[in-house]
Amino acid sequence: MAFTIRQGHPFPRDVVPGGTASFTIDVDSDVPISGQQEWIAVRFPEGTTFPDPDGEVRYIANNETINEALSSRWDPVNRLLRFRSTLHLNDGSPRQNGFYSINIQALVDAEPGIHRENDAMEIGGVKAALSIDIVDPNQGPNSAVVRRPADRTYWAWGAARWEAAGAGAWSLPGAVIPLTIGGASANGAIFAATFSAEALSTAPDNNSVMWLDVLFGGLAPQPVGGNQRFTSAAKDREWSSHTVQRVIKFLPQSNLQDVTAKVHVSHGGIDGSKCGLQNWVLKIERYNL
Structure with a gap:
């Protein structure tokens, strides 16, 4: 028993x-x-x-x-x-x-x-x-306070230059951290993601945008808006450093769920446009619930 x-x-x-x-x-x-x-x-x-x-x-x-x-x-x-x-x-x-x-x-x-x-x-x-x-009664609904260090911190990084031409959507190669919740432990978690990279977006008309997010099992974290730009085209076409932070919360559950973190990139622009990332770091902090 x-x-x-x-x-x-x-x-x-x-x-x-x-x-x-x-x-x-x-x-x-x-x-x-x-x-x-x-x-x-x-x-x-x-x-x-x-x-x-x-x-x-x-x-x-x-x-x-x-x-x-x-x-x-x-x-x-x-x-x-x-x-x-x-x-x-x-x-x-x-x-x-x-x-x-x-x-x-x-x-x-x-x-x-x-x-x-x-x-x-x-x-x-x-x-x-x-x-x-x-809960602090003055704390807004879109906020959280954690009073202890992360239960586990995950890292992934890469130096190689990755580039894609035209408009489309891709997963950044290597920017993957396997994660699960639930199962025998029946736990949930708050995940805090930080992604930093040198980025480039170019287009002949200087009118292209790179969007980037860290998805957890295909689910979008917070904040989610309609215009989550990571970088935009500029006439000098130089690489520049950018950082994004996201948070997602999963309630405890008995079913095992794959919530693997992946960096998702999309790019919009005319023919001849391109986007790229290099020298990137992905960090995931896990706070078990």
Whole structure:
């Protein structure tokens, strides 16, 4: 018998400093379980607490027709919550395959950003991470705060000159970084991409444009506008250095998804125009959710 435990949606759970919210936990097993009791432990991320004595742990199942409070024990020194649950997993009963809803409070002085606690949730020796997004109420919707270094940083680079003639779209050879999300870890991620290169765009009438983006599994990151120029034609036709930055967020999921990063280039211009890149660097920073 093997358990799995993971944070449910919404993910990460957002809460303002001093505010309260509820996050959810999903538990599963590779075999049916009917009536077995297990302890579940949750270590709250730094900057958060269980709103004791009024906080609740609830088990919800069968389209919320089952919604009951569970007794819990809170250790404020170690930010550790423990509760015991009678499991019904894939056993065909009305109580099967529910989820746990747990209250959480952000401290008044907590720093905004994603607060992640690795190995925070545990059942039967199986552990998983817990992420809480403490949101500055003055922070705009198109923004994010990450309070820790990247979980992993990837690099790719090339010095060779690449050129293409006329109008069209291409992938820059070698500017590829294999990435995945989901699968056994059921994780998501925020990816921050930085691409720098010496670029050239020319045309007989000095009227051509090179567009460039870093796609993740074919998906466009942010910001996305209608005129994402990397460089434009100029009469002196000299190579010049340019940089673009993009961000994309993938929510946690159980399905394995290929989100390989590729540099995509397109060029518009009349016959005789061309574009090129050389001495390029692609950097991807990964922040797991």
